[in-house]
Amino acid sequence: MAKRIPDTTKRAIIEAARIDEVVGEFVSLKKRGANYLGLCPFHQEKTPSFIVSPAKGIFKCFGCGKGGDSVSFLMEHEHFDYVEALRYLAQKYNIEIEEEELTPEQAKAENERESLYHVTQYAAEHFIKNLWDSEEGRSIGLSYFRERRFTDAIIKQFQLGYCSEGWDTFTQEALKAGYDKKFLVQSGLTIQKEDTGKLYDRFRGRVIFPIHSISGRVLGFGGRILSADKSKAKYVNSPESEIYHKSNVLYAIPFAKREIVAQDMAYMVEGYADVISMHQAGITNVVASSGTSLTEDQIKLISHFTKNLTLLYDGDPAGIKASLRGIDMVLAKDMNVRVVLLPDGQDPDDFARAHSTEEILAYLKANAVDFITFKTRLLLADAGNDPIKRAELIDNILHSISVIPDEIKRAVYVQECGRLLGISEADLYQKLNRIFRNDFQKQLPKGGAAPITEPPAQQKSEEDMRQSEAQVLQETLERELMRLLVNHGRANTRQTYINTEGKEEKQVLPVCAYIVMELQQDELTFSDPLKNRLFSIFADSYDKGDIPTAEDLLLSEEPEVRALVADLSASRFEISKVWESKNIFVHTEQNHGPVLDAAVMQAVQSFRLKQVKDMLEKLSERIKETSDELDLLALMQKKKRLDYMKSVLSGMLRRVVC
Secondary structure, rough: EEEEHHHHHHHHHHHOHHHHHHHOOOOEEEEOOOOEEOOOOOOOOOOEEEEEEEEOOOOOOOOOOOOHHHHHHHHHHHOOOHHHHHHHHHHHHOOOOOOEEOOOOHEEEEEHHHHHHHHHHHHHHHHHHHHHHHHHHHHHOOOOOOOOOOOOOHHHOOOOEEEEOOOOOHHHHHHHHHOOOOHHHOOEEEOOOOOOEEEOOOOOOOOEEEOOOOOOEEEEEEEEEOOOOOOOOEEOOOOOOOOHHHHHEEEEHHHHHHHHHHHHOOOEOOOOOHHHHHOOOOOOOEEEOOOOOHHHHHHHHHHHHOEEEEEEOEEEEHHHHHHHHOOOHHOOOOOOOEEOOOOHHOOOHHHHOOOOOHHHHHHHHHHHHEHHHOOOOOOHHHHHHHHHHHHHHHHHHHHHHHOOOOOOHHHHHHHHHHHHHHHOHHHHHHHHHHHHHHHHOOOOOOOOOOOOOOHHHHOOHHHHHHHHHHHHHHHHHHHHHHHHHHHHHOOOHHHHHEEOOEEEEEEEEEEEHHHHHHHHHOOOOOHHHHHHHHHHHHHHHHHOOOOOHHHHHHHOOOOHHHHHHHHOOOOOOOOHHHHOOOOOOOOOOOOOHHHHHHHHHHHHHHHHHHHEEEEEEHHHHHHHHHHHHHHHHHHHHHHHHHHHHHHHHHHHHHHOOO
């Protein structure tokens, strides 16, 4: 029966894992009062804005906004999944994980994925053993790697292996070891003939390159044939499976991620050998797309570590042009893309083996050009003096520039494009604006809005600004309500209410109870779906008589909820102990009832008042538009009630004193 980690064990792990110790392994921290301060590992900064709070068990960066607990930090920094992060902490703090049984549906899904992981891990170990311990592996596989001048250390680091030439040698050994045929086939390690049902090895007679997840788990394999048989593909890769999707995997990412962050740069090459040779040469911030064009998911994966991507090309024009099609996606993600063309048609593997680390770094630095400049030069060489081809070239390059979100970068690229092509910037901007208009109008409903005369980014009406300000106010009010729920949900607050005789009375009840009742009686919701989700957790828990704390919520398996809770729990400032030593006492929500009472009253009634004002605004528009007297009368009565509510709420807020 499949199992899961119960909340009690999660709590034990999180309580044992001191946030300052966990983060301190990766970030240099300095004590500041009750907290620790350091440079954020998730974005580039010179002034520290990254705070770790041992008391609350959370980290928070006030520069980029990232925050969470020890588990969240490992998931973000080391790219573990939730369970991997928990297991890492359990091992670090010597906590035994006691697991509980899953439902049949959960068990089936979990079992299938884990079974595939077990099969791929077994295969990787089998191929490694075969490479080093079998006569065939040493004479064929190991000899090939050494001919490529791979050191034993690099072969072991990348877990390279060899699959025997036998028709089904690996499959039969896996079956004898107890692995299910179903998962051998699903993983692509074994192929089953449809007509006879016979099983055979996909990678037979090939050297093996395991493909890993960010956390280092084996997802699939690439296999290179060593014979000269033209009828067989040079490379064979694992097919798509439940755990392997080639569009969101980068080869060597677990070996390159730390250096990518350290250098704030990722180099992208094409093949397995290119990556390995570069790493062996000391350039370890190198990954490969493994033969696929860059995808959205791969770009997103790189952007977790850096915004700077440099592509290494071997000079083959056809290959370069084929790869250009995916680069606009990188530019659209506001990443900086540069290109290095290697000399004499050498691929990165050849180049790395022929030069020292210092020579490679010097060449890369001297020959890297921004992508737009590279593309302009490349296409200009093809176009020559042909006016039609030059027009197509300009259109192509401007389309690439148009997807760049940053206006300053666009302006710089337009300037450089004009210089290279000998065209005025005014003409290029005119064409660029037409591209903006065409792209924008393609997004409009058919038969709908009329054409516009300016790019959408340049149209900022007073109505747009008013709506933007209203949205900011709404987000601020919603955030304050959620902050009070997360940090003070169980605390008692003394609030005023109107009794049946129309007189004001005080009632004492938990903050969570007051907020939930006030919002639910008016059927108010949050504009942010995530805050709605968190509010529903509080409402459901309150109904069951068990209001959660921030510590409880940080056990959630929903990463978005954990991140929001950590963000709401974090405080950039703390009261200095020096003040207390001088008998200067500061009233806060934590230690002074009236301060909390006022904060809760203001948050709830401000939120309600905003909703009433919004309803009045919409109602006023309907009153202007209606011509039916009965409808008008009903609308006016509704407006009268809302005006009264607005007056009452405004009066309550004017009386709030901290």
